[in-house]
Each structure stands twice: as structure tokens, then as C-alpha cells.
Amino acid sequence: MKCLLFCLCQAELKKEAVPLQDDSDLEKKRREADALLQSMGITPDAPVGESQPSHVHSNPMRTDGCFSFRWLNNVGVVPSYDMCVCVCVCVCPPRRGPLKLAMVKVTHVDFPPKEVVSYTKETQTPTVTEQKEGKTVAPPHELTEEEKLQILHSEEFMEFFDHSTRIMERALSEHVDVFFDYSGRDMEEKEGEMQAGTKLSLNRKFVDDHWSRQRVVTCLDWSPQYPELLVASYNNNEEAPHEPDGVALVWNMKYKKTTPEYVFHCQSAVMSAVFAKFHPNLVVGGTYSGQIVLWDNRSNRRTPVQRTPLSAAAHTHPVYCVNVVGTQNAHNLISISTDGKMCSWSLDMLSQPQDSMELVFKQSKSVAVTSMSFPLGDVNNFVVGSEDGSVYTACRHGSRAGISEMFEGHHGPITGIHCHTAAGPVDFSHLFLTASFDWTVKLWSTKSNKPLYSFEDNSDYVYDVMWSPVHPALFACVDGLGRVDLWNLNNDTEVPTASMSVEGSPALNRLRWSQSGREIAVGDSEGQIHIYDVGEQIAVPRNDEWTRFVRTLAEINENRDDAEELAAQRLAA
Template structure:
């Protein structure tokens, strides 16, 4: 159901008797003012996603630490499954929920802000299949605020933290747990995403982060602490042909930006002012890469068609690779060791 979009809400002052947690499923194909489905939970829903390979299921991570599962085939607005509030599962807020794997072998991966990572079967949320403590240097728990897996990879991933640091990590093997540390942000990491497009050149080592420090940074796992910066929540887009270049970000509270890393411009490729001057707090691309949805502090969602920006060109992969080489060369020639800033 590519036309469906799910969003979580809390602190609705106009509905004080509603549960703390609300998730609404909207249909982008029809301009309706009411959602397709309404789901409730007693704890605020901090993260929400559709369960890959299960088109009727919606997964939520809550402030209490519970993972909840809703089914749109059920007449209930409340979860059909939920994890226990116990030491075996999460007892801190969960900002990261992600279904990884294939149709025949997949797991729900969740991480809470105390650094605990759990792997679940969607058929049974009573007990995690695996759990791991994400600890840096064997002593410091990582307060995870964001998580992303590269395309096709179920073992290696990256996480952002409340401290602003970013880490590589893996689930299994001799190096299971936290690996490398990437330092560069001066505030909590608000978004993190890996390069998702598949094409003639492998860019899977690239990932992008955003932070309360008003920057977006492009990183590579091949070089420790190698980054290029720009401006809060960020994600790659994936067009129907695979386009390697776009990532959106926020500047101030009212401008939605789309940076074109391909040309290494230090100004936005496109921008729009959101009505009402509300603070923007979330952004997501549609799977096809042709629309971008933005949530604001008033509980509204804005969906934009990016038009010709979503149309890829044949030489974009080689041009993007050349741009990365030029960026590294410019950094080497610069006396400043910090990341290159993209200004609004």
C-alpha cells in the first residue's frame, strides 16, 4: 500500500481525554481530512513504522519502553500485541524501530535510550529473540536516538546518540556491539539514514545525520570521522531508477530544504516556507522518491511533490563519485579540519 502514510502524535491539547499515544494512518491518494485508521496506546508513541513484509501491521516504540503492534484488520484501536515491561525487554523510551531481512527471514530491531537493542519475531513479542547492550569502550552506554541499516545488510548498522556522537555497530560476530565512533555534532542526533540507492557505483558506505546543532552531515564508514556538513532530520531518497543525490533538512522552524550533494552546492537546491511558521520535527521520503512528507509541531503533515528533482540522469553516479573526491581534496587543502558547512 504505497499510498498509505503513518504518523504518531502526542500532547494533543484539544483532546485531553485521548490516550497519550496516537498513531494515524493517512491515504495520500485521496485528499481526505480524516485518517484511514486510528490507533491508540497508553504511552506516547516515540517511533512508528509499517512492518515490512506485513502490509497490515504497524509497529510503534513507546516512551514507556513497550513495543506495540497494531493490525488494521482488527476492529480494535488498541495494540493486538505488546512487549512486556520487564528487564528482559525495554524499560526506557524507544526511538528506533526497524524491520530488517527478507520475506522469509526477517526481524524487528528496536533500540531504547539506555542502549539496549532487542531483536523480535513479529509473531511473538512476549520475549526478544536476542538482546544486546550497546556500550562504547566497554563502559559507556550509548543513548540511542536514531538507527539505520545499509541496503541489504541485516548485521551492520549505524546509530546516533543524545550526546551527538555517531557509532557503527554490528549484531553478530566477533565484533558484535559498538565499533567506530564518529564525532562532529554539537547536539543530539535527530536523524540518521544510510545511502539506499543501488546502482553502478557502491555508495553503501555513505550515511547522513542531522542534529539539534542545526547541521546535516554526510559521513563515510570507510574513513573515521570523515564528514561533510549541512542543516535537522535527514534521509536519503530512492527514486524508481535509483538516484544518489538528495537529502532534506530543516533550517530554523519554517523552511524545508533539499540539498543537492551531487553539485556540492552550499545553498539549497529547492526550498519552501511552511504555512503558519510551525516548527518542523520530522521528514520522510516516499519509497519511490517522488514525494516528501514533513511533520510539524501543530500535528500537521505536509506532503510535497519534488517534481523534476526526482528524475535521475544517466551520469549522476559518476558525477557524485567525482564530487566526493573533490570534497576530500578540498578538505585536505583546507586549514580547517571541521566539516564543510552547507548554508541556508
């Protein structure tokens, strides 16, 4: 950068003459300097201060009656980005007077350099200085053995642990087929099996090595509120005398876990168990000692929350039959023991029965009841099977309360009895089935005291029988050889429609249809529960099944009449 120093001085005229050529050259340069200053916006005659700048040349050129100027390089005096223009006008006083400053103008112009911004990680993210170490945290308090035991046995910990483990078991037992092919190749491979019509297939098996192994399954029941829950009661384990004699386990079909959802037990073998209808959290059990016990899954206790007394007012013999009948606002627990005593209870108070009666036939013969069933929608009339092989109809109320009629036909104790429950356009509630030690299943009607038909395809004790809840002509039975049979009477009455044998051939003691009629739960003598899926082609009824079953029953009645007539002719001969 350059600093222009223009000094204008006026001095007295010298004696010696100045050539004309010098005046013209000086005037020319003065005009050039003025033009330069004007182009920079500087007026030479602006007022100035009194002080003389330090950078004015100490020996300017002087001429008579003219101006003197000089260019000076001032680099190093001002910064590289500054341009300093200094104009000094010195007016020389007369020869006899002192020097006098007339005009000085200084203009200071700054041109800042172009700012170049570069972004780096340090620019965008402030550097976090290393935190100073704080105070040392004291280690947690180490619990003593006594404190640990106190926590483990606290009610809060037990409730938390029981709830958490149940959820974790559900999660860990889930298995999903990630290789499933939605293009249909998997279905093509199974097409042959589907066409073959597999009507019974094993879905899963429930068994617990500690609680159910080596125990006989005595009863099964599906929850009416939660269709995925199944309760099973078990007899005592003779090889574990220190374990509770009675056990009831609640299994969950919804999750693939292998442990029971709830474990309940008591000090007497549980011979029957049902979910309390209208009370989804309650499970009722009938014991070998005669007590009725009540478990509540809301409680952390595995033992009963209520139980009936062992007194003459209640049961003192084994209770094989328990059932909750009625409506939401008016329902009772019905129980019958093997001595023929029937009691009616309120689930809110099991200290004494609301009503009781002795089931005797013709006021002389005591009925040793082994099984019981109520027709669909009926809370007063019911049927029972006995140890002597007879079947009885009875009613709870009215002038004829007690045993009404006796049905004879079996030659061994009745092990299972079940009334028709499939609702449809035709009422078949008068029909019921019985199973017996005489290796047969018999079809009955309350309108006749003789069996309508006898199914004799089994080669061992038939332990249980049950109608399908949705199909009018379909029922299932189980026997001591480990065989499950499905009978569709509209298709055939001579041989089962489908059969399945359990691996190992354990005796099958109990069976129970699910509410949908698509699954069957079967319990055996080794404490195992087998869940079978029933094929759609046999489980789901067609629209004409009810009318077809009417014709089937008519044919059965005709054949029975012909058989009775033929038997009478032979007897007469």
C-alpha cells in the same frame, strides 16, 4: 339482395284455347331464367325435399302445359350480406288428382363483410384492472432504546459501520476537474510556471482536529506494499489529558478525503512507528514507556493486539528506533531504547525478545541512542546517533557484536541519521547523513571517522535528514523554522537546490521520502503532515548522476584534506 322464385307447375289443359303469342313469350322468359340460374351454378332439375318453402308465392301464374315464374323481393327475410336463391318447381298434377311436389332447390350463400382492424392503446395494452386492496400490512416493530444501544454496540454493526464510512468518505472527497481543456490552453497558461522550475510544491495536508491537532509528529513511514499509505505517530496532547497519550494514524494519498484511513492509539506516547515489512496489515510502534505495540488493521480494535512486557528482559526506557529487517522468510523487528538496549523480536511473539544486547562503547560508556539506520541490503551492520552528539557503527552478530567505532563531529544531540539507499552502478552504501541540534547536517563515510562535509545553511535545529531513494546525490532536511531544503550535491554543496517554508513556520520534526522519490512527507510540531511534490527536473536522476557524484565526492575529499592541512599549519604556527 333478391330471391328468385321459379315455380314450375304442370296442370291440366283448360278448355279455352291459349294464344300462340303467350307461349312464345313464356318460353323466352323461361330460357332467360334458366340462363340466369346456370350462371349462378344452379341446375333446375336437382332433387329436392318434400316440403315446400314458406316463401313460394301462394298464387303462381298457371298456364296450360307451361311453366310459371315470378321475381320476389325477399329483403328483410335474409341478412344484408346473404344472397338467397330459391328455385321452386311445382308440378301440377292432373285435374282429377291431388297436387304433388316435384322439385325444389334452395342455395344459401354467405358473403362476410371486409374486416377492418384498428389498433388503439387499449388494443395493444391490456387494461389493467384496479387491484383490489389487500390486507393491511402491520407497521414495523419499533425498537426500544435498549435494543438500539445493543445494536449500536454489537461487533457486527461496528464492523459494517467502520467499513462503510471509509468507502463513503473516499467517494465524497473525490473532486474531478470537469472543465479541463485538452486543447492545451491550460498548459500554455502554466508554461511560465513550468519554465520557472518550481521544484517543490505543496500537494496536500493531513490533519485531524480530534486525533492529531496539538500533537507533535514523532515519526513517519510509507507502506512498502501500498505506496499510497502513510503512517504517522504522535506524542501526547497536553490540552487533552483524558485522551490517549499515544496515537498512530494511517493516511491515504490515493483518495482526497481529509480523515485518516485508520486510527490507532495506546496509553503511552508513540515515539516511533513503521509498517511491518512483509506484513501489510501490521503497524509497529515504539512508546515512551518502553513498550513495543503492534496494531492490526484487520481487527476492529484501535488498541494494540500485541505488546511487549515492561520488564528487565525488554525495554524500560523510551524507544525512538524500530525497524523490520530481513527477508520474507527470515525477518526480525529491531528496537533500541535510549538506555542503549537493543532487542530483536519475532512479530509472532512479543512476550520476550529473541535476542538482546547493551550498546556500550569500550565496555564503559553507555550509548543513549536517539536514531538508527541500516545500510541498503544489510541486516547485520548499522549506525546509530546518540544524545551526546556522537555517531557509532555497530553490528548485531559475530565476535565484534555491539558498538564498533565512534564518529565525532557534532556539538549537540543527533536528531536524525540515514544511510545511502539509492541503488545504481556505483555502491555508495558506506555514506550516511546526520542532523543535529547544532544547526548542521553532516556527510559521513564508514571508512573515515571524520565528517566528509558539513552543510551549515540552517539557522535553527535540524530535526531530520534523509537521502533520496532514487537519486544518488539528492537529500532533504527539515529544521525548526519550518523550512524544507533539497540538496543536489552534483549541482551545489554550498546552498540548497530548492527550499520551501511551511506556512506559519511550525517546527518540522520528521520527513520521509516516498518510494518513487517524487513526494516528501513532512510532519510538524502542530500535528500537521505536509505532502510536497518534487519536480521531475530535480527528483529524477540522469544517467550520469552516479559518475558525477563520484567526482563530487573526490572534490569533497580533496577540499577536506586541504582544510585539515591548513588547520594543522595554523595550529603549528
